[in-house]
Amino acid sequence: xxxxxxTPPARSAGGNGSEVVPDYPGVHEESAPPPPLSRRxxxxxxxxxxxxxxxxxxxxxxxxxxxxLDQLPSLIANANPWLLLTAFVIYYLGFPLRGYRWMLLLRxxxxxxxxxxxxxxxxxxxxVNCLVPAKLGDVYRAYLLKxxxxxxISKTFGTIFIERVFDLFAIVLLxxxxxxxxxxxxxxxxxxxxxAIGLLVVIVLAVGLFLVRNFxxxxxxxxxxxxxxxxxxxxxxxxxxxINARRVPLLAFLTVLIWSTEALRLYFVVLAMGFxxxxxxSGGLFVALIASLLTAIPFTPAGLGAVEGAVVFILTTLYGxxxxxxxxxxLVDRAISVVSIxxxxxxxxxxxxxxxxxxxxxxxxxxxx
Numbered sequence: 001x002x003x004x005x006x007t008p009p010a011r012s013a014g015g016n017g018s019e020v021v022p023d024y025p026g027v028h029e030e031s032a033p034p035p036p037l038s039r040r041x042x043x044x045x046x047x048x049x050x051x052x053x054x055x056x057x058x059x060x061x062x063x064x065x066x067x068x069l070d071q072l073p074s075l076i077a078n079a080n081p082w083l084l085l086t087a088f089v090i091y092y093l094g095f096p097l098r099g100y101r102w103m104l105l106l107r108x109x110x111x112x113x114x115x116x117x118x119x120x121x122x123x124x125x126x127x128v129n130c131l132v133p134a135k136l137g138d139v140y141r142a143y144l145l146k147x148x149x150x151x152x153i154s155k156t157f158g159t160i161f162i163e164r165v166f167d168l169f170a171i172v173l174l175x176x177x178x179x180x181x182x183x184x185x186x187x188x189x190x191x192x193x194x195x196a197i198g199l200l201v202v203i204v205l206a207v208g209l210f211l212v213r214n215f216x217x218x219x220x221x222x223x224x225x226x227x228x229x230x231x232x233x234x235x236x237x238x239x240x241x242x243i244n245a246r247r248v249p250l251l252a253f254l255t256v257l258i259w260s261t262e263a264l265r266l267y268f269v270v271l272a273m274g275f276x277x278x279x280x281x282s283g284g285l286f287v288a289l290i291a292s293l294l295t296a297i298p299f300t301p302a303g304l305g306a307v308e309g310a311v312v313f314i315l316t317t318l319y320g321x322x323x324x325x326x327x328x329x330x331l332v333d334r335a336i337s338v339v340s341i342x343x344x345x346x347x348x349x350x351x352x353x354x355x356x357x358x359x360x361x362x363x364x365x366x367x368x369x
Contacts, residue, residue, distance in 0.1 A: 066324065067323040067324055068324045072331075075273065076273075076328055076331065076332060078274065079272040079274070080271070082272075083268050083271050084268070084269065084336075087264070087267075087268035087272065088265075090268065093261055094261035095122065095123055098119065099120075100119075100254065101251060101258070102118045103115050103118045104243075106118065106145075106156075108243045108247070109151075109155055111145070111149055111151045113145070113149060120348065120352060121144045121145060123341075123345055123348055124137075124141075124345060124349055124354065125138060125144075127342065127346060127348070127349055129295075130345070131301055131342065132301055133301055141160065162243065166251060167258075168293075169255075170255040170258075171259060171289045172199075172201050174256065174263075174289055175285070178282040178289065181282040262288045263285035263288040265288065265337065266287055266288040266291075266329075269329060270284065272332070273328060275321065275325050275329070277325075278319060283319060286314075287315065290310060291303075291307045294306045294307045294310050302337075302338050308334065311330045312326040312330055315329060
């Protein structure tokens with residue numbers, strides 16, 4: 001079945017003029033629209049996942065040697081606003097790049113979507129990832145595409161998964177290159193451990209993709225799984241391996257550009273703070289990519305707690321920043337990469353017609369029942 005735009009045909013309940021029941025072309029998953037974001041935020045588990053890491057961060061900061069809370073406001077207030085604005089603009093240039101890359105992946109999977117729409121959906125999904133744990137923004141992204149374009153959720157998950165593979169390869173390879181250049185005079189045991197973990201991730205990813213590509217379908221069909229699970233896997237694999245080989249260099253180039261915006265954001269934040277740190281572009285890339293890798297931790301929204309701790313540790317241990325300087329850099333950087341997403345993403349969520357489609361579809365189904 002084709003993944004054509006969502007145009008729900010009427011299915012009469014008996015020709016008595018009753019409301020129609022929508023039929024989503026190409027979608028076989030039995031699923032209801034996700035609950036509104038406001039309901040997610042009232043969920044006790046979401047509240048705990050946000051409050052607990054913040055509480056732990058505050059406790060750890062107060063116990064850190066050399067941390068001076070009274071100096072923190074002045075350090076942040078004295079930052080160069082133009083350099084901070086540059087960091088902000090560069091960071092947000094990454095979103096249309098992400099939208100263009102996802103558009104190419106979706107086109108390979110048979111779904112036509114504009115760069116504007118793909119960027120808007122990605123931005124809203126990032127808002128969800130900043131507010132709720134377990135990377136539910138990716139799930140919400142798949143729902144929004146299904147309800148706006150009629151694309152099956154499992155196929156969309158395939159495109160998101162291969163997107164994540166490109167990201168992980170880029171993070172590890174660029175991080176290793178940046179770390180090698182940044183620490184070419186000598187690597188500490190901590191850096192050597194990071195390098196070893198990075199190489200292991202690349203090897204596991206490569207082997208995993210090879211096994212899925214060559215043996216995944218046969219293994220799934222030999223297992224005693226329900227037909228629905230097999231169908232889900234088939235559509236997932238279709239989305240996963242639907243990219244044209246000729247587009248791989250372009251996708252790789254876009255991925256490098258995307259993660260360069262992450263590195264440049266942190267680099268300009270450090271410049272704006274005016275601290276004399278031997279970070280440089282390679283160091284900014286190394287720290288930013290390590291932080292981005294930790295955002296994949298699903299227990300807290302946007303890796304809250306893990307990212308801040310890692311960035312402070314790296315800046316103080318490897319680049320000689322004082323604890324107060326490292327905390328100031330981390331707070332300003334996270335204000336750009338998380339707080340601004342919550343503010344601007346919240347506005348986008350309210351105004352976007354993409355988020356209204358689930359409610360409209362749910363209302364039709366409710367009236368039909």
